[in-house]
Amino acid sequence: MKVYFLGTGTSQGIPVIGSDHPVCHSNDFKDKRLRVSVWISWENYSFVIDCGPDFRQQMLTSGCQKVDGILFTHEHSDHTAGIDDIRPFNFKQGNMPIYLHERVLESLQQRFAYVFETVNKYPGAPSVEPILVENNKNFKLGDKTAIPINVMHGDLQVFGYRIDDFAYLTDVKTVEDVEIEKLQNLDVLVVNALREEEHHSHFSLQEALDFINLIKPKKAYLIHISHTMGFHEEVQQRLPENVFLAYDNLEITI
Ligand SMILES: [Zn+2]
DSSP: OEEEEEEOBOTTOBSOTTOOOGGGGOOOGGGOBOBOEEEEEETTEEEEEOOOTTHHHHHHHHTOOOOSEEEOSOOOHHHHTTGGGGHHHHHHHSSEEEEEOHHHHHHHHHHTHHHHOOSSOOTTSOOEEEEEOOTTOOEEETTEEEEEEEEEETTEEEEEEEETTEEEEOSOSBOOHHHHGGGTTOSEEEEEOOOSSOOSSSOOHHHHHHHHHHHOOSEEEEESBOGGGOOHHHHHHTSOTTEEEOOTTOEEEO
């Protein structure tokens, strides 16, 4: 399985518009972060997790030719606002399967009502085929099984996903023990780490490292990173040897 990090930044992205922060003026390409998303692919299968406001740019940069489905973690705009840009895939492939919690579907139906219009829908509008994801119900993803991981983003429920020995968790602050059991024996864990300072709905760097220590994956990659985390190269040097700051356009094979 290939995992391509389409974006690794927090909700504003890096650089932040109008920011004087040195990280926002860094020349290191690893300090430029679009909103979080990954493209996972194996054999002829190709899926994307989340579809944020940078989706179009991410599809063009990565060269992704086909998407068999989009898995949504939750409804926040940095994870969903790119839905209008699935249209080129609609024109090539037809309706886009979207895997999501019922609450996330209801949110999308409100915010993107024109996508779900059944009467006089504009012919060029995006088209989706919703597939509801429920906690403790594994589902088929291509020829593999996806395991939803139920986590909390402050007060908001979020789904992470495990596929084989790869797991992707974003926007996590707390995880119950019963969910931690679903994360044993991972080759790669991707998990959010916002910054050093604590936050009400995201892991801080230390909280992410403690979580990684608890799960003990072979390798861990950190995402959803704020510019206040610091320069990529400096932060990376302080991390344990099996923990990496992910960066945009990094591709790993599992
Ligand atoms: Zn987010």
